[in-house]
Amino acid sequence: MNRIDMEFDLVVIGGGTGGPMAAVKAKEKNPNLKVLLIDKAHVKRSGAISMGMDGLNNAVIPGHATPEQYVKEITIANDGIVDQEAVMAYAANSFDMIQELDRWGVKFEKDETGDYAVRKVHHLGSYVLPMPEGHHMKKILYRQLKRARVEITNRVVVTRLLTGAKGEVTGVMGFDCRTADFYVIRCKAAVITTGAAGRIGLPASGYLMGTYENPTNSGDGHAMAYHAGAALANLECFQINPLIKDYNGPACAYVTGPFGGYTANAKGERFIECDYWSGQMMLEFYRELQSGNGPVFLKLDHLAEETIGEIEHILHTNERPSRGRFHEKRGNDYRKQMIEMHISEIGFCSGHSASGIWTNARGETSVPGLYAAGDCASVPHNYMLGAFVYGRICGYNAAEYCGSTAAAAIDESAVAAERARVFAPLERSEGLTPFQIEYKTRRLVNDYLQPPKITHKYEIGLRRFDEVREDAAAMVATNPHELMRAMEAYSIIDCAEMAARSSMFRAESRWGLYHYCVDHPERDDANWFCHTLLSKGGDGQMAMSKKPVEPYIVPIDEEERDAYQRLRVERKAEAA
């Protein structure tokens, strides 16, 4: 438990997707800047794209789509609650980022003329660009980190940020998950790129780490931002995904859709017009699961052998390559039967939905010197390419901020308090294990928070979370690894409470299944056409507020406005 003091200009927390990009771009902006990339895993294989990615889900490429069309699509897909300027900042930089990744050696699918082979998956426009050889993504990022001379610290779990007199970032604290050394890192600015909060709910399999997201993404960034005074936006807009049942990974309709695959009910019939993951799509999926036509499947068995071979190559070598061995053990063959699907546990992930640490079009949070990018930040439907684009935006802006800011003194009383909090479980010899605390929290999340949302259930859930929070004060860790799980358990409890409080605040239904409230079943634009913000109140408790939706820069026609509300395949009445 030695104390290790370090000093940098900028610390980037999380080395998965947006983090490496932010670090590289900060160095590019100012090569003299001292930049640290810190990760609780190893940057070589950390984050959501640990094994690469099979495609870009939101490529805005000239000739196929315009930034305005994309902004419109995401505005409609997200039921109007978007900061269009922030979505536009992504869309306008999307193609430039694709070209840069191309120069770095990422291989995108191109047609015979050399143009990017863009496919249609969204309801309105075409934004999907396959990367059949996308398994090399992390290697490419690592090479750029080395070239840019970014310093890297692996296996250090960042737990809290330090702030100064004006509430600004002054440092970062954490501990080594192997040695338990305590790190105090003085810095002028920080970028949070910790990914989704993917470990709030419990997978239906009961296996704690069988989550959709990389389980390292336990909401640590959401929790540290909250405790540093940052606002978090629209947390009631949960992430719930349609996944391979039990395996709990993508099936995946984005890859198979352009080849002719689709989501079907037990009769093999299409029931949704579009497989793009929106709240409304998930609601139709949920309804079909609950109906006599359920369960729901991915249907590929009608496709030609060579098509299925290509699909197998992409799906079983990228992103979640162990899908192949799961299917093998189950006797699933894309040629012979449909693949059973289910819906995931809940999480926070702006990559697919719209909730996270509030950021504007410059990647700034509400805390001076604190930036956030990727799945943990609030720019909706951002996916991997959004994490890259916002990583770059944060890297540039944080570098600029560092240039005009002096390093502040470290608040030693805050350091002492955090050190005592972090190491308490190691000093106990009796108590509850981190596994027990985490399992119970996540089981309660499933019992009380999984939509449809019911106010009374949420009230009970909050009371139970309080009990678990009290119990957590008796957590015991017998080694630094278990200490990491104990600190993650605290992040999970924080996120569970945030999910509940945000959901209870928005007294309407919106975003399909993501915020389907039984007590308020209708969308209420008169009162709730706004963002919701959660932050730490003066009393140290979670406080909620409304934030008006920023004026649109791309107008939405009345007719298009409800396009995502009409996803169910219409069936004509049959004559009796």
Place this chain on the structure above:
Amino acid sequence: MSIATTLTQVPVKVHEDKCIAEKGCTVCVDVCPLDVLAIDLVKKKAFMQFDECWYCLPCETDCPTGAVEVSIPYLLR
């Protein structure tokens, strides 16, 4: 101390005849996002220390001798 140890079959198997941890190799331990692998200091071989596997496969893919084999965890197989 009132804490029990519950046995479980872990999803990551290390073929000890192929593992070269005794030569200083720690690749699988290094790349695991969940940090669940470790080197047995007596046997000088890698093993799965914590049952917290995301079946993501870097350990198997990056092992220079093909000594690591990942199965889907039993609970969701």
